[in-house]
Amino acid sequence: MAVRADLVEAPKTVLVMEELTAYYGKRMAIEGVNLAFPSKAITALIGPSGCGKTTLLRCLNRIHEAAGNGRVSGRVLLDGRDIYASEVNPVAVRRRIGMVFQRANPFPTMSIGEDVVSGLRYAGGVRSKARLREAAERVLRLAFLWDEVKDKLNHPGTSLSGGQQQRLCIARALATDPEVLLMDEATSALDPIATAQIEELMISLSGHYTIVAVSHNMQQAARVSTHTAFMLAGAERIGRLIEFGETNQVFTRPRERQTEDYITGRFG
Amino acid sequence: MTGAASLGPEGAVAPRRSNRAVRRFWSAVGVFAAALCSGIAASTLIVIIGYVITQGIAAINLPFFLEVPRPVGMTGGGVANGIVGSAIMVAIAALLATPVGVLTGIYLALFGRGAAAEGIRFLADVLSGVPSIAIGLFAYTVFVAPFKHFSALSASIAFAILMLPIIIRTAEEALRSLPSTIREGALALGMSLYSATVKVILPAARPAIVTGLLLAVARVTGETAPLLFTAFGSQFWELNPTNPMAELSLQVFTYAISPYDDWHRQAWAGALVLISVVFLINVFTRVALRTPTGR
Structure with a gap:
């Protein structure tokens, strides 16, 4: 079912999940997920509300455990090393695995220019003004935002439109040079034009980054992703991985009956 | 119904x-x-x-703000020493209470869980209800009696204790009211909890925390009871906080219960100054510290 890590092309960065089970306090939210995310490609996580796809994503950069009662068992291997191993610092993990949230979250007191390099500066320890400015321009260009903000880098990030804010957050995540980018329904709060811009951006980034994107929108998953993972929670509300494969195959010739039912709109 | x-x-x-x-x-x-x-x-x-x-x-006239009290029977004189004394005592109290209060608020909002945090929260609530005269007596027992000497410093400590619960609760509320996505966004960039707190979370909560500080200052500015057995009051210029010191609300109290008409007028004027200061602090916190996005 899962793509085997040794079959992935050019496996420079390989992200593999083994028997991952996540809890909120005592309640199990997802159980026993095995999944190898293909390198330098976009994997879409789809499934109905409450199936655990966001929780799964949040386990990949250990932010799940940063919010109160989150707990995880199982392994997540990044380049063969378990990010949940006891000697691994979650802060170091998050520098290699960036994340973009459902709602754009520019930092309220920072200007666009400060915000976009805040990770580089406060997590990466870069102090040089010239290097920070250089990095800001580089990632804002990557995020197709440079031309729109180059004359107002000292304006607050919160003054931008929703779509621009989200591209700012993507640029910010790229500034620390991560290998993996996690996106949690990054377009769900945006209008169609801003959504199209973000999708275009995702495709342009996928050649350089391993992207894992949660989407509640099947058309979007079909448009942008190369691989798709379908998750489903049963009556006991524990999410499980039902099917994983190339997007084309999952959407046109699903192996599992439940996948077909979901994709054809019979539920969810 | x-x-x-x-x-x-x-x-x-x-x-x-x-x-x-x-x-x-x-x-x-x-x-x-x-x-x-x-x-x-x-x-x-x-x-x-x-x-x-x-x-x-x-x-209210210029000498009222510029002169120290004159002996009974002589007209004129002012409460300059009391105004300065109030400022000194409240300033020292703010310096003492702010770090403790803000750090406690940070602990309760971001780190504290379980029985310890609940206990601290409960104690802060109880502390905010303790009568100020009881806190004055405490300050007397601990900081005046052992030294056999009234002092402005002991009054500042009593003020600081009065300010603490206000600062703690407003700081905690300020931090809690920030959306959790701000904190998670900072952590997701690979910032340590310390960097995320100091560089992102605290600056975002700063206006609300400062509002709490100013409200705490306004709260103690009119306090008289704790001063009776701590700062004690003085008729003279006194700037050394280890000595007894004049304080405006204490002067109002002393003048108001005196039998002299002249002092009664000064007591009213002092009360007017106190109300004006508290009023201005409240107006300032509402106008100047309003966040651009509104609340």
Whole structure:
């Protein structure tokens, strides 16, 4: 079912999940997920509300455990090393695995220019003004935002439109040079034009980054992703991985009956 | 209440005309009562302020702000030493209470979980209800009696204790009211919890935390009870905080219970100054610290 890590092309960065089970306090939210995310490609996580796809994503950069009662068992291997191993610092993990949230979250007191390099500066320890400015321009260009903000880098990030804010957050995540980018329904709060811009951006980034994107929108998953993972929670509300494969195959010739039912709109 | 109780099962389905009239009547009564009470509450404040202004304005003049008290029988003199003393004592209290209060608020909002945090929160709530005279007595026992010496410093400590629960609760609320996505966004960039707190979370909460500080300052500025056995008061210029020191509200108290008309006028003027200061602090926190996005 899962793509085997040794079959992935050019496996420079390989992200593999083994028997991952996540809890909120005592309640199990997802159980026993095995999944190898293909390198330098976009994997879409789809499934109905409450199936655990966001929780799964949040386990990949250990932010799940940063919010109160989150707990995880199982392994997540990044380049063969378990990010949940006891000697691994979650802060170091998050520098290699960036994340973009459902709602754009520019930092309220920072200007666009400060915000976009805040990770580089406060997590990466870069102090040089010239290097920070250089990095800001580089990632804002990557995020197709440079031309729109180059004359107002000292304006607050919160003054931008929703779509621009989200591209700012993507640029910010790229500034620390991560290998993996996690996106949690990054377009769900945006209008169609801003959504199209973000999708275009995702495709342009996928050649350089391993992207894992949660989407509640099947058309979007079909448009942008190369691989798709379908998750489903049963009556006991524990999410499980039902099917994983190339997007084309999952959407046109699903192996599992439940996948077909979901994709054809019979539920969810 | 009355309207709802009079509705039978049928009435609830198809309210009859008389029922509706009764409900409208009681609704009007309720609105009128609420408006009347609001009016009483607001007018009380206006009457108090108006009375203090009419009584105090006559004694307000430049010497009142620039001179120290004169002996009984001599006209003139002012409360300059009390105003300066108040400022010194409140400033020292703010310096003592701010770090402790803000750090406690940070702990409760971001790190504290379980029984320890609940206990601290409960103690802060209890502390905010302790009468200020009890805190004054405590400061006397611990910081005055052992040194056999009244001091402004002991008053500052009593003030700081009074300020603590206000600062703690406003700091905690300020941090809690930030969306969790701000904190997670900082952590997701690979910032340590320390960097995320200091570089992102605290700056975002700063206006609300400063508001709490200023409200705490306003709260203790009018306090008199804890000063009776700590700062004690003084008729002279005194700037050394280890000595007894004059304080404006204490001067108002002393002058008001004296038998001299001249001192009574000065007491009203002092009360007017106190109210003005508290009023200005409140106006400032509302206007100057309003966040651009509004609240």
